[in-house]
Amino acid sequence: MYRKLQAHCNTWALSRSWVYTTSARKRTSCILNRCSLRSVTCATAAQPEDIFLAEELQAGSRTSWLRKDLSVVLVNPQIPQNTGTIARTCAATGVGLHLVGPLGFEIDNSRLKRAGLDYWPYVTVKVHKSWQDFYAFWSSQEGQKRLLAFSKSGSCHYATPGLYQTGDWLLFGAETTGLPQEAYDSVEQSGGLVVRVPIVEIHVRSLNIAVSQGIGLYEAMRQIDGPPGTQDTP
Template sequence: MILALYCPDIAQNAGTTIRTGACLGVPVHIVEPAGFPVGAAAFRRAGMDYLDAADLVRHASFDAFDAARRAQGRRLILFTTAGATGFTDFAFAPSDALLFGRESEGVPEAVHRRADARVTIPMKAGLRSLNVAVSAAMGLAEALRQTGGFPAARPRAG
Protein backbone atom coordinates (compact mmCIF):
# COMPACT_ATOMS: atom_id res chain seq x y z
CA MET A 1 0.00 0.00 0.00
CA ILE A 2 1.13 3.54 -0.66
CA LEU A 3 -0.12 6.94 0.45
CA ALA A 4 0.04 9.74 -2.13
CA LEU A 5 -0.44 13.50 -1.96
CA TYR A 6 -1.47 15.33 -5.12
CA CYS A 7 0.37 18.68 -5.43
CA PRO A 8 0.21 19.50 -1.72
CA ASP A 9 -0.08 23.20 -0.83
CA ILE A 10 1.04 23.18 2.80
CA ALA A 11 4.44 21.88 3.93
CA GLN A 12 3.23 21.10 7.45
CA ASN A 13 0.44 18.85 6.16
CA ALA A 14 2.84 17.00 3.87
CA GLY A 15 5.34 16.63 6.72
CA THR A 16 2.66 15.29 9.04
CA THR A 17 1.53 12.80 6.39
CA ILE A 18 5.11 11.65 5.82
CA ARG A 19 5.49 11.17 9.57
CA THR A 20 2.33 9.04 9.55
CA GLY A 21 3.72 6.95 6.71
CA ALA A 22 7.05 6.50 8.47
CA CYS A 23 5.40 5.40 11.73
CA LEU A 24 3.09 2.94 9.96
CA GLY A 25 5.66 1.61 7.49
CA VAL A 26 3.89 2.92 4.39
CA PRO A 27 5.69 4.75 1.55
CA VAL A 28 4.48 8.29 0.86
CA HIS A 29 4.48 9.60 -2.70
CA ILE A 30 4.36 13.30 -3.48
CA VAL A 31 2.99 14.29 -6.86
CA GLU A 32 4.59 17.59 -7.81
CA PRO A 33 4.52 20.45 -8.22
CA ALA A 34 4.06 21.16 -4.54
CA GLY A 35 3.15 24.61 -3.24
CA PHE A 36 6.44 24.71 -1.30
CA PRO A 37 10.00 23.55 -1.90
CA VAL A 38 10.08 19.89 -0.89
CA GLY A 39 12.92 19.67 1.59
CA ALA A 40 12.47 23.27 2.83
CA ALA A 41 12.82 24.14 6.53
CA ALA A 42 9.04 24.19 7.19
CA PHE A 43 8.70 20.80 5.53
CA ARG A 44 11.55 19.35 7.60
CA ARG A 45 10.15 20.90 10.80
CA ALA A 46 6.74 19.33 10.21
CA GLY A 47 8.23 15.92 9.47
CA MET A 48 10.80 16.32 12.26
CA ASP A 49 13.31 13.49 12.43
CA TYR A 50 10.78 11.15 10.83
CA LEU A 51 11.80 12.25 7.33
CA ASP A 52 14.94 10.16 7.68
CA ALA A 53 12.82 7.12 8.57
CA ALA A 54 10.30 7.70 5.78
CA ASP A 55 10.10 6.02 2.41
CA LEU A 56 9.45 9.18 0.37
CA VAL A 57 9.01 9.06 -3.41
CA ARG A 58 8.65 12.19 -5.52
CA HIS A 59 6.99 12.31 -8.95
CA ALA A 60 7.46 15.24 -11.32
CA SER A 61 3.82 15.04 -12.47
CA PHE A 62 0.58 13.12 -12.07
CA ASP A 63 1.31 11.32 -15.35
CA ALA A 64 4.63 10.08 -13.94
CA PHE A 65 2.94 8.94 -10.72
CA ASP A 66 0.10 7.27 -12.62
CA ALA A 67 2.51 5.39 -14.89
CA ALA A 68 4.52 4.16 -11.89
CA ARG A 69 1.49 2.95 -9.93
CA ARG A 70 0.06 1.22 -13.01
CA ALA A 71 3.40 -0.51 -13.63
CA GLN A 72 3.21 -1.79 -10.04
CA GLY A 73 -0.37 -3.04 -10.53
CA ARG A 74 -1.85 -0.67 -7.95
CA ARG A 75 -5.47 0.49 -7.97
CA LEU A 76 -5.87 4.24 -7.57
CA ILE A 77 -8.23 4.99 -4.68
CA LEU A 78 -9.09 8.69 -4.60
CA PHE A 79 -10.32 10.19 -1.35
CA THR A 80 -12.68 13.00 -2.30
CA THR A 81 -15.65 14.91 -0.97
CA ALA A 82 -17.27 13.97 -4.31
CA GLY A 83 -17.02 10.22 -3.59
CA ALA A 84 -20.19 8.15 -3.36
CA THR A 85 -18.83 5.33 -1.19
CA GLY A 86 -17.88 5.83 2.44
CA PHE A 87 -14.30 4.79 3.12
CA THR A 88 -15.32 2.28 5.80
CA ASP A 89 -17.66 0.58 3.30
CA PHE A 90 -14.95 0.21 0.64
CA ALA A 91 -12.88 -3.00 0.38
CA PHE A 92 -9.21 -2.00 0.29
CA ALA A 93 -6.41 -4.22 -1.04
CA PRO A 94 -2.82 -4.35 0.24
CA SER A 95 -1.48 -2.99 -3.06
CA ASP A 96 -3.75 0.07 -3.28
CA ALA A 97 -2.50 3.61 -3.88
CA LEU A 98 -4.47 6.00 -1.65
CA LEU A 99 -4.52 9.47 -3.20
CA PHE A 100 -5.42 12.70 -1.40
CA GLY A 101 -5.91 16.00 -3.22
CA ARG A 102 -4.40 19.38 -2.61
CA GLU A 103 -5.75 21.47 0.23
CA SER A 104 -6.91 24.34 -1.98
CA GLU A 105 -8.80 22.51 -4.70
CA GLY A 106 -8.60 18.72 -4.50
CA VAL A 107 -7.70 17.11 -7.82
CA PRO A 108 -8.73 17.99 -11.39
CA GLU A 109 -11.40 16.07 -13.26
CA ALA A 110 -8.74 14.25 -15.31
CA VAL A 111 -7.41 12.67 -12.10
CA HIS A 112 -10.96 11.75 -11.03
CA ARG A 113 -11.40 9.92 -14.34
CA ARG A 114 -8.24 7.83 -13.81
CA ALA A 115 -9.23 6.71 -10.32
CA ASP A 116 -10.33 3.11 -9.95
CA ALA A 117 -12.54 4.15 -7.02
CA ARG A 118 -13.61 7.38 -5.36
CA VAL A 119 -14.31 7.19 -1.64
CA THR A 120 -15.31 9.78 0.92
CA ILE A 121 -15.03 10.30 4.64
CA PRO A 122 -18.59 11.09 5.78
CA MET A 123 -18.88 14.37 7.66
CA LYS A 124 -21.44 16.53 9.36
CA ALA A 125 -23.60 18.44 6.84
CA GLY A 126 -22.60 21.99 6.02
CA LEU A 127 -18.86 21.55 6.56
CA ARG A 128 -16.47 21.59 3.60
CA SER A 129 -13.69 19.13 4.39
CA LEU A 130 -11.26 17.70 6.90
CA ASN A 131 -7.59 18.66 6.99
CA VAL A 132 -5.72 16.59 4.39
CA ALA A 133 -3.23 15.17 6.92
CA VAL A 134 -6.13 14.09 9.16
CA SER A 135 -7.96 12.57 6.17
CA ALA A 136 -4.83 10.72 5.06
CA ALA A 137 -4.31 9.28 8.56
CA MET A 138 -7.95 8.19 8.81
CA GLY A 139 -7.98 6.64 5.34
CA LEU A 140 -4.67 4.86 5.78
CA ALA A 141 -5.69 3.52 9.19
CA GLU A 142 -8.89 2.03 7.79
CA ALA A 143 -7.08 0.54 4.78
CA LEU A 144 -4.40 -1.01 7.03
CA ARG A 145 -7.04 -2.28 9.47
CA GLN A 146 -8.90 -4.03 6.67
CA THR A 147 -5.78 -5.55 5.10
CA GLY A 148 -3.91 -6.48 8.29
CA GLY A 149 -1.10 -4.14 7.31
CA PHE A 150 -0.38 -2.44 10.65
CA PRO A 151 3.16 -2.97 11.93
CA ALA A 152 3.53 -5.33 14.89
CA ALA A 153 3.05 -3.62 18.21
CA ARG A 154 6.20 -2.89 20.19
CA PRO A 155 6.25 -3.78 23.87
CA ARG A 156 6.34 -0.72 26.11
CA ALA A 157 9.47 -0.06 28.12
CA GLY A 158 8.72 -0.15 31.67
Protein backbone atom coordinates in the same frame (compact mmCIF):
# COMPACT_ATOMS: atom_id res chain seq x y z
CA MET B 1 11.65 65.53 27.82
CA TYR B 2 12.46 61.82 28.24
CA ARG B 3 13.44 62.34 31.88
CA LYS B 4 10.21 64.23 32.60
CA LEU B 5 8.19 61.47 30.98
CA GLN B 6 10.11 58.83 32.90
CA ALA B 7 9.54 60.68 36.17
CA HIS B 8 5.84 60.97 35.36
CA CYS B 9 5.60 57.27 34.57
CA ASN B 10 7.27 56.40 37.85
CA THR B 11 4.41 58.06 39.73
CA TRP B 12 1.78 55.73 38.19
CA ALA B 13 0.14 53.42 40.69
CA LEU B 14 0.25 49.89 39.30
CA SER B 15 -1.72 47.17 41.00
CA ARG B 16 0.17 44.15 42.26
CA SER B 17 -1.99 41.79 40.17
CA TRP B 18 -1.27 43.74 36.97
CA VAL B 19 2.48 43.60 37.60
CA TYR B 20 2.30 39.87 38.36
CA THR B 21 0.24 39.11 35.25
CA THR B 22 2.50 41.13 32.97
CA SER B 23 5.64 39.52 34.40
CA ALA B 24 4.17 36.04 34.05
CA ARG B 25 3.26 36.68 30.42
CA LYS B 26 6.77 37.89 29.64
CA ARG B 27 8.33 34.85 31.33
CA THR B 28 5.99 32.48 29.41
CA SER B 29 6.72 34.20 26.11
CA CYS B 30 10.45 33.99 26.74
CA ILE B 31 10.23 30.26 27.60
CA LEU B 32 8.14 29.49 24.51
CA ASN B 33 10.56 31.36 22.27
CA ARG B 34 13.52 29.48 23.72
CA CYS B 35 11.73 26.12 23.33
CA SER B 36 10.76 26.92 19.75
CA LEU B 37 14.31 27.88 18.86
CA ARG B 38 15.67 24.77 20.55
CA SER B 39 13.25 22.45 18.70
CA VAL B 40 14.09 24.01 15.33
CA THR B 41 17.81 23.74 16.02
CA CYS B 42 17.54 20.10 17.11
CA ALA B 43 15.35 19.19 14.15
CA THR B 44 17.76 20.79 11.72
CA ALA B 45 20.70 19.01 13.29
CA ALA B 46 18.89 15.67 13.12
CA GLN B 47 17.90 16.01 9.49
CA PRO B 48 20.90 16.37 7.20
CA GLU B 49 19.92 17.24 3.66
CA ASP B 50 21.24 13.96 2.26
CA ILE B 51 18.79 11.89 4.31
CA PHE B 52 15.91 14.34 4.65
CA LEU B 53 14.10 13.31 1.49
CA ALA B 54 15.04 10.66 -1.05
CA GLU B 55 13.91 11.36 -4.61
CA GLU B 56 13.97 7.69 -5.50
CA LEU B 57 12.72 4.67 -3.60
CA GLN B 58 15.71 3.24 -1.77
CA ALA B 59 16.86 -0.37 -1.97
CA GLY B 60 18.18 -2.60 0.76
CA SER B 61 17.71 -2.06 4.48
CA ARG B 62 15.93 1.25 3.97
CA THR B 63 12.85 -0.52 2.58
CA SER B 64 13.13 -3.86 4.29
CA TRP B 65 10.37 -2.81 6.69
CA LEU B 66 8.27 -1.01 4.06
CA ARG B 67 4.77 -2.31 3.41
CA LYS B 68 4.37 -3.46 -0.17
CA ASP B 69 0.57 -3.66 -0.08
CA LEU B 70 -0.31 0.01 0.52
CA SER B 71 0.95 3.41 -0.66
CA VAL B 72 -0.04 7.02 0.02
CA VAL B 73 -0.06 9.58 -2.79
CA LEU B 74 -0.33 13.36 -2.34
CA VAL B 75 -1.25 15.13 -5.57
CA ASN B 76 -0.17 18.79 -5.79
CA PRO B 77 0.10 19.34 -2.01
CA GLN B 78 0.24 23.03 -1.11
CA ILE B 79 0.91 23.26 2.64
CA PRO B 80 4.29 21.96 3.87
CA GLN B 81 3.12 21.35 7.43
CA ASN B 82 0.42 18.97 6.21
CA THR B 83 2.89 17.03 4.08
CA GLY B 84 5.30 16.82 7.02
CA THR B 85 2.56 15.47 9.27
CA ILE B 86 1.54 12.89 6.67
CA ALA B 87 5.17 11.84 6.26
CA ARG B 88 5.34 11.24 10.01
CA THR B 89 2.26 8.99 9.79
CA CYS B 90 3.87 7.09 6.90
CA ALA B 91 6.99 6.58 9.01
CA ALA B 92 4.84 5.24 11.85
CA THR B 93 3.05 2.75 9.58
CA GLY B 94 5.85 1.73 7.23
CA VAL B 95 3.96 2.99 4.17
CA GLY B 96 5.66 4.58 1.16
CA LEU B 97 4.81 8.19 0.30
CA HIS B 98 4.56 9.64 -3.21
CA LEU B 99 4.51 13.38 -3.88
CA VAL B 100 3.09 14.42 -7.24
CA GLY B 101 4.02 17.87 -8.54
CA PRO B 102 3.72 20.65 -8.99
CA LEU B 103 4.19 21.15 -5.26
CA GLY B 104 3.19 24.32 -3.47
CA PHE B 105 6.50 24.54 -1.59
CA GLU B 106 10.19 23.86 -1.92
CA ILE B 107 11.15 20.33 -0.97
CA ASP B 108 13.58 21.61 1.68
CA ASN B 109 11.06 23.99 3.25
CA SER B 110 11.80 24.39 6.97
CA ARG B 111 8.11 23.98 7.91
CA LEU B 112 8.03 20.68 6.04
CA LYS B 113 10.99 19.41 8.03
CA ARG B 114 9.64 20.71 11.31
CA ALA B 115 6.27 18.97 10.91
CA GLY B 116 8.04 15.69 10.17
CA LEU B 117 10.31 16.21 13.20
CA ASP B 118 13.22 13.75 13.24
CA TYR B 119 11.30 11.02 11.41
CA TRP B 120 12.25 12.03 7.87
CA PRO B 121 15.14 9.53 7.69
CA TYR B 122 12.57 6.77 8.17
CA VAL B 123 10.17 7.89 5.43
CA THR B 124 10.54 6.42 1.96
CA VAL B 125 9.47 9.06 -0.55
CA LYS B 126 9.34 9.27 -4.31
CA VAL B 127 8.78 12.63 -6.01
CA HIS B 128 7.02 12.77 -9.39
CA LYS B 129 7.12 15.93 -11.51
CA SER B 130 3.54 15.61 -12.74
CA TRP B 131 0.49 13.37 -12.72
CA GLN B 132 1.56 11.93 -16.08
CA ASP B 133 4.94 10.96 -14.62
CA PHE B 134 3.33 9.38 -11.59
CA TYR B 135 0.77 7.46 -13.63
CA ALA B 136 3.49 6.11 -15.92
CA PHE B 137 5.43 4.96 -12.84
CA TRP B 138 2.32 3.44 -11.26
CA SER B 139 1.40 1.62 -14.49
CA SER B 140 4.85 0.05 -14.64
CA GLN B 141 4.51 -1.54 -11.20
CA GLU B 142 3.91 -5.28 -11.22
CA GLY B 143 1.26 -7.15 -9.31
CA GLN B 144 -2.24 -6.30 -8.19
CA LYS B 145 -2.83 -2.56 -7.88
CA ARG B 146 -5.65 -0.05 -7.76
CA LEU B 147 -6.12 3.69 -7.19
CA LEU B 148 -8.50 4.93 -4.50
CA ALA B 149 -9.27 8.66 -4.47
CA PHE B 150 -10.48 10.39 -1.30
CA SER B 151 -13.05 13.17 -1.67
CA LYS B 152 -15.94 14.57 0.37
CA SER B 153 -18.12 13.91 -2.68
CA GLY B 154 -17.09 10.27 -3.00
CA SER B 155 -19.72 7.62 -3.56
CA CYS B 156 -18.32 5.00 -1.18
CA HIS B 157 -18.03 5.45 2.60
CA TYR B 158 -14.43 5.07 3.79
CA ALA B 159 -15.38 2.38 6.34
CA THR B 160 -17.38 0.17 3.97
CA PRO B 161 -16.55 -3.46 4.85
CA GLY B 162 -14.26 -5.11 2.31
CA LEU B 163 -13.48 -1.81 0.58
CA TYR B 164 -9.69 -2.02 0.73
CA GLN B 165 -7.45 -4.67 -0.74
CA THR B 166 -3.79 -5.47 -1.18
CA GLY B 167 -2.17 -3.18 -3.73
CA ASP B 168 -4.27 -0.08 -3.05
CA TRP B 169 -2.75 3.37 -3.63
CA LEU B 170 -4.57 6.02 -1.57
CA LEU B 171 -4.83 9.38 -3.36
CA PHE B 172 -5.30 12.75 -1.64
CA GLY B 173 -5.59 16.02 -3.53
CA ALA B 174 -4.45 19.59 -2.92
CA GLU B 175 -5.83 21.37 0.13
CA THR B 176 -7.40 24.11 -2.00
CA THR B 177 -8.56 22.37 -5.17
CA GLY B 178 -8.68 18.65 -4.44
CA LEU B 179 -7.70 16.07 -7.04
CA PRO B 180 -7.43 17.02 -10.73
CA GLN B 181 -9.85 15.48 -13.22
CA GLU B 182 -7.09 13.39 -14.78
CA ALA B 183 -6.60 11.68 -11.43
CA TYR B 184 -10.29 10.76 -11.26
CA ASP B 185 -10.10 9.44 -14.82
CA SER B 186 -7.14 7.26 -13.85
CA VAL B 187 -8.99 5.97 -10.80
CA GLU B 188 -11.84 4.81 -13.00
CA GLN B 189 -9.46 3.18 -15.47
CA SER B 190 -7.71 1.31 -12.66
CA GLY B 191 -10.95 -0.17 -11.39
CA GLY B 192 -10.73 1.93 -8.25
CA LEU B 193 -13.25 4.02 -6.36
CA VAL B 194 -13.80 7.54 -5.05
CA VAL B 195 -13.96 7.24 -1.26
CA ARG B 196 -15.86 9.60 1.03
CA VAL B 197 -14.95 10.67 4.56
CA PRO B 198 -18.26 12.20 5.72
CA ILE B 199 -18.44 15.54 7.49
CA VAL B 200 -21.21 17.89 8.61
CA GLU B 201 -20.72 20.89 6.33
CA ILE B 202 -22.78 23.41 8.26
CA HIS B 203 -19.69 25.11 9.64
CA VAL B 204 -16.78 23.20 8.05
CA ARG B 205 -16.02 22.93 4.33
CA SER B 206 -13.49 20.10 4.54
CA LEU B 207 -11.18 18.14 6.79
CA ASN B 208 -7.48 18.81 7.01
CA ILE B 209 -5.72 16.58 4.48
CA ALA B 210 -3.50 15.06 7.17
CA VAL B 211 -6.60 14.04 9.14
CA SER B 212 -8.24 12.52 6.06
CA GLN B 213 -5.07 10.63 5.23
CA GLY B 214 -4.83 9.22 8.75
CA ILE B 215 -8.47 8.11 8.69
CA GLY B 216 -8.16 6.44 5.29
CA LEU B 217 -4.78 4.81 5.87
CA TYR B 218 -5.60 3.27 9.24
CA GLU B 219 -8.95 1.97 8.04
CA ALA B 220 -7.22 0.40 5.03
CA MET B 221 -4.65 -1.23 7.32
CA ARG B 222 -7.40 -2.48 9.64
CA GLN B 223 -9.25 -4.16 6.81
CA ILE B 224 -6.20 -5.61 5.08
CA ASP B 225 -4.40 -6.78 8.23
CA GLY B 226 -7.45 -8.24 9.94
CA PRO B 227 -7.97 -8.37 13.73
CA PRO B 228 -5.05 -7.26 15.95
CA GLY B 229 -2.43 -9.94 16.45
CA THR B 230 -3.19 -11.83 13.26
CA GLN B 231 -0.35 -10.21 11.34
CA ASP B 232 3.16 -9.11 12.21
CA THR B 233 3.85 -5.42 12.73
CA PRO B 234 5.41 -3.92 9.56
